[in-house]
Amino acid sequence: MASFARPSPSVFSTSASTSLFRRLTWEGTVPLEIRVDSKELPANSDRGLECYFIQAPRVSYLPLLVPEIKRFLVDVVFDEAAARLVKEEEWWFESEEGNLLKWHWPIGLIYDNHTISSSIRPSASSSSPVSGGPLRLLLHLVSPPTDKLLLSPSAEACKQAFMGQMKEADFIRWGGTKKMTGLRKTEQDGLWEGIKEHNFDEYWRVASKVTPTTTPTRPQSPPPVPSSASLHTRPPSADPNVSPDRDGAYNVRSVPVRIYLPDGPVLQDLVPPILEDGTAHTLGYYLSSHLPQLFPPSSSDPPFQDLAYALVQGVLVPPESEMAWLGACMAGADGWVSVCVGILREGNAQ
Amino acid sequence: MALSRKQFEIACKTFIHKCDSGDDPLYTQKHPAGWTWKEHPTYPGLGYMARQITTTLRSQEDNTRDTTESDDSVQEVEDVAVDASRPSPLSELINAQLWVVYAVTFQVPAFYFSAHRSNGVPLTLTEITKLSMFRQGTLPAHTGSTFALSTPDPAFALLSQGDHPTLGTPCWYLHPCNTAEVVGEIMDAVDCREWGEAERLSRWLEAWFSVVGNIVDLPRGER
Numbered sequence: 001m002a003s004f005a006r007p008s009p010s011v012f013s014t015s016a017s018t019s020l021f022r023r024l025t026w027e028g029t030v031p032l033e034i035r036v037d038s039k040e041l042p043a044n045s046d047r048g049l050e051c052y053f054i055q056a057p058r059v060s061y062l063p064l065l066v067p068e069i070k071r072f073l074v075d076v077v078f079d080e081a082a083a084r085l086v087k088e089e090e091w092w093f094e095s096e097e098g099n100l101l102k103w104h105w106p107i108g109l110i111y112d113n114h115t116i117s118s119s120i121r122p123s124a125s126s127s128s129p130v131s132g133g134p135l136r137l138l139l140h141l142v143s144p145p146t147d148k149l150l151l152s153p154s155a156e157a158c159k160q161a162f163m164g165q166m167k168e169a170d171f172i173r174w175g176g177t178k179k180m181t182g183l184r185k186t187e188q189d190g191l192w193e194g195i196k197e198h199n200f201d202e203y204w205r206v207a208s209k210v211t212p213t214t215t216p217t218r219p220q221s222p223p224p225v226p227s228s229a230s231l232h233t234r235p236p237s238a239d240p241n242v243s244p245d246r247d248g249a250y251n252v253r254s255v256p257v258r259i260y261l262p263d264g265p266v267l268q269d270l271v272p273p274i275l276e277d278g279t280a281h282t283l284g285y286y287l288s289s290h291l292p293q294l295f296p297p298s299s300s301d302p303p304f305q306d307l308a309y310a311l312v313q314g315v316l317v318p319p320e321s322e323m324a325w326l327g328a329c330m331a332g333a334d335g336w337v338s339v340c341v342g343i344l345r346e347g348n349a350q
Numbered sequence: 351m352a353l354s355r356k357q358f359e360i361a362c363k364t365f366i367h368k369c370d371s372g373d374d375p376l377y378t379q380k381h382p383a384g385w386t387w388k389e390h391p392t393y394p395g396l397g398y399m400a401r402q403i404t405t406t407l408r409s410q411e412d413n414t415r416d417t418t419e420s421d422d423s424v425q426e427v428e429d430v431a432v433d434a435s436r437p438s439p440l441s442e443l444i445n446a447q448l449w450v451v452y453a454v455t456f457q458v459p460a461f462y463f464s465a466h467r468s469n470g471v472p473l474t475l476t477e478i479t480k481l482s483m484f485r486q487g488t489l490p491a492h493t494g495s496t497f498a499l500s501t502p503d504p505a506f507a508l509l510s511q512g513d514h515p516t517l518g519t520p521c522w523y524l525h526p527c528n529t530a531e532v533v534g535e536i537m538d539a540v541d542c543r544e545w546g547e548a549e550r551l552s553r554w555l556e557a558w559f560s561v562v563g564n565i566v567d568l569p570r571g572e573r
Contacts, residue, residue, distance in 0.1 A: 150497075151496060151520065157495070157511075168506075266515070
């Protein structure tokens with residue numbers, strides 16, 4: 001986990017920096033320590049080896065790790081009789097502290113959500129937002145709690161959940177799903193294959209068709225309003241510097257963003273990239289307008305300090321980050337910017 | 351036409367008041383009543399409507415008949431005999447929890463539900479499509495998926511699993527993506543100049559219920 005310096009728009013809005021941040025986001029991995037619940041280990045299992053360590057891609061999903069974990073358990077831990085009885089569609093995961101892990105959430109989000117959940121627990125040792133230690137998971141082999149988890153986890157169900165999120169992000173950005181539904185079937189499948197194989201090029205070859213571009217215009221000023229008239233009289237190819245960038249990050253209707261709170265509901269609202277006064281919508285503004293008690297508005301008198309911090313892709317994000325930029329460069333592979341809010345306490349500040 | 355979350359709350363509360371007040375005795379004959387307004391236990395402004403109903407699983411006869419059509423005639427006769435001897439087959443009772451929530455992405459209400467057997471086991475997608483609360487023939491045939499029901503060329507799956515937007519619990523939901531358009535057409539056809547904001551919004555929700563009612567057969571006439 002690292003903390004970035006304040007982004008300077010002139011540097012961070014070039015296409016080179018966009019692909020750099022997209023690659024950094026994509027290549028992000030988290031350490032997992034997976035242990036089978038000792039009460040559920042079949043008889044004759046090798047108890048000295050029941051722990052499995054993996055550095056998992058943030059963009060991946062738990063059901064995509066299951067074949068690898070199963071291979072390990074069957075080859076190393078279980079005896080032959082137990083191996084024959086394995087039913088991985090019954091498997092489910094919880095954290096060390098007993099929080100159930102949603103199989104349809106990206107692994108990076110599960111990790112960050114665990115980090116912020118730890119921030120409100122009394123034991124301060126593991127609550128630092130920059131600890132970076134392995135997330136300890138307990139794997140249960142039977143009886144998933146159906147009142148808390150979606151049914152029937154599988155790679156195929158995960159793909160459907162993922163495609164649903166992609167289309168919803170598309171709808172949020174452009175007010176329709178033309179970009180996603182305009183993809184050929186092989187292209188849509190390519191998005192998922194890219195995630196399964198953790199292949200940046202395969203995923204972004206398609207994802208770049210639906211994800212907004214970052215514009216070279218100064219983000220502080222509102223972009224030119226796109227109108228059909230100007231498009232007809234001045235095609236984009238004629239003068240790229242002044243033509244409206246219809247696919248630009250600052251021209252979306254809204255940025256797909258969700259806020260995750262420790263033990264709280266998931267919050268979602270419309271997030272226009274540009275505020276009514278023409279300035280760019282920043283993370284600081286967004287957080288202080290939705291969680292003013294944790295992120296007091298800078299205009300408050302006397303000025304209060306933030307009581308919480310925000311993680312995006314495991315990174316402590318500065319409040320002046322612009323929502324449009326986050327949407328174009330630091331969204332998850334499902335298209336959503338997941339802002340995980342943790343509580344700052346004495347001793348765990350950055 | 352879309353609704354803001356605040357408008358959604360006004361629409362729901364006005365609708366519930368109309369159902370419960372008895373000002374119009376015929377109101378609950380025309381619209382599905384029985385809803386209560388709920389809030390998240392700690393975080394304000396994420397309210398939704400909830401209602402519990404008992405529904406049934408459609409009996410297997412339709413499916414049996416489909417699969418035995420090519421069989422010999424003896425089988426056919428047997429099926430008919432079974433049908434005749436059970437004019438009202440004993441159906442399994444299913445507890446369904448219904449929610450009308452606000453879908454931020456689409457800025458419209460969305461219909462969420464969960465369905466359990468009496469022993470607490472949730473229904474699979476195949477079983478969900480056989481619930482008698484869905485009008486027959488409105489849900490596409492089961493596609494082999496455990497997660498969502500898709501139509502041949504969909505932007506979104508018609509029916510899918512998902513987390514409850516406020517409670518975070520596992521649910522099924524009917525996709526709300528085309529609702530705004532259809533409800534808008536209904537509202538365009540009525541004269542709403544005389545109505546105040548709350549009345550107009552509750553009428554919007556009534557129209558929404560009639561759109562959802564094409565798929566879900568919500569019981570009427572109860573409080």
